[in-house]
Amino acid sequence: MPYSVVDLYQKILPKTNCGDCGYPTCLAFASMVVSEKVPLETCPHIDKTLQARVQQELDRQHAAGKWTKRDLAADALVWARQRAASMKIEDLAARLGGEVVPGDHGPVLRLPYFTGHIRIHDGQIQPEEDFTLNRWEQVFIFNHMAQGGSASPSGTWRALEQIPNTISKITSMQRHVEQPLVERFNGRAEALRKAAVALGAQDLTDADGSADAVLRFQPMPKIPVLLKFWNAEPDEGFAAGAKLLFDETICEHLDIESIMFLCERIRELLCETDAAQENTPT
Numbered sequence: 637m638p639y640s641v642v643d644l645y646q647k648i649l650p651k652t653n654c655g656d657c658g659y660p661t662c663l664a665f666a667s668m669v670v671s672e673k674v675p676l677e678t679c680p681h682i683d684k685t686l687q688a689r690v691q692q693e694l695d696r697q698h699a700a701g702k703w704t705k706r707d708l709a710a711d712a713l714v715w716a717r718q719r720a721a722s723m724k725i726e727d728l729a730a731r732l733g734g735e736v737v738p739g740d741h742g743p744v745l746r747l748p749y750f751t752g753h754i755r756i757h758d759g760q761i762q763p764e765e766d767f768t769l770n771r772w773e774q775v776f777i778f779n780h781m782a783q784g785g786s787a788s789p790s791g792t793w794r795a796l797e798q799i800p801n802t803i804s805k806i807t808s809m810q811r812h813v814e815q816p817l818v819e820r821f822n823g824r825a826e827a828l829r830k831a832a833v834a835l836g837a838q839d840l841t842d843a844d845g846s847a848d849a850v851l852r853f854q855p856m857p858k859i860p861v862l863l864k865f866w867n868a869e870p871d872e873g874f875a876a877g878a879k880l881l882f883d884e885t886i887c888e889h890l891d892i893e894s895i896m897f898l899c900e901r902i903r904e905l906l907c908e909t910d911a912a913q914e915n916t917p918t
């Protein structure tokens with residue numbers, strides 16, 4: 637039986653997201669194994685006998701050309717859509733925020749998403765404004781629909797290491813989110829603030845005063861994310877730093893994979909927006 641990304645993730649990998657394979661999550665590693673033929677043994681935490689057996693099947697499916705990159709996102713999307721399929725649109729607004737509005741074929745959930753809105757109905761997610769959602773973003777949103785609890789943000793911020801069962805992700809967060817932000821924005825906290833505001837973030841730098849940039853993102857109504865950023869101060873012996881903080885209710889709304897995806901998406905959007913702003917004449 638060929639292994640899809642989800643098969644590999646659910647049935648074979650440890651799901652600890654420790655990052656020892658060089659990828660931020662087990663799901664990301666699974667997608668590389670299935671599409672790019674990264675050997676399964678790159679994960680050192682799989683029983684050797686199991687690993688050899690599964691690798692044989694992977695070799696067969698690679699030879700047969702199964703599971704192209706295009707298939708991966710589609711596969712994950714089918715999985716996430718199935719997770720969310722039993723949710724009634726009418727019940728979702730109370731859990732996730734947003735509002736239920738009438739549509740041509742029944743109720744539609746209208747949700748704020750960064751600076752725009754998305755409309756969810758009949759297993760479809762459509763942007764209301766002129767932007768596109770890639771399939772991994774749709775996976776993230778469906779997972780939020782399936783998991784989202786009713787708790788509203790409490791205003792108490794937690795670092796990733798203060799959230800239960802996330803120890804294994806700390807290295808991934810540093811390597812794939814915080815360090816790339818430091819590399820792009822060190823000495824350019826003003827540029828970071830400008831890019832964040834363009835993405836709808838609230839600039840709390842002056843009011844908070846604890847960092848060179850303090851930015852509160854609101855990707856979705858129940859999911860605020862705070863980014864603190866410090867420029868390097870070589871004369872005072874301080875290295876540059878970036879830290880993402882989450883409301884203490886985050887685990888009611890997102891699984892760990894989705895938290896990682898969201899943070900990587902924020903990093904990606906900040907870098908893209910900054911590049912666009914740099915190329916825009918003032």
Ligand code: SF4
Binds near residue numbers: 650662666
């Ligand atoms: S090394 Fe860690 S993150 Fe990578 S697949 Fe194995 S358990 Fe998952």
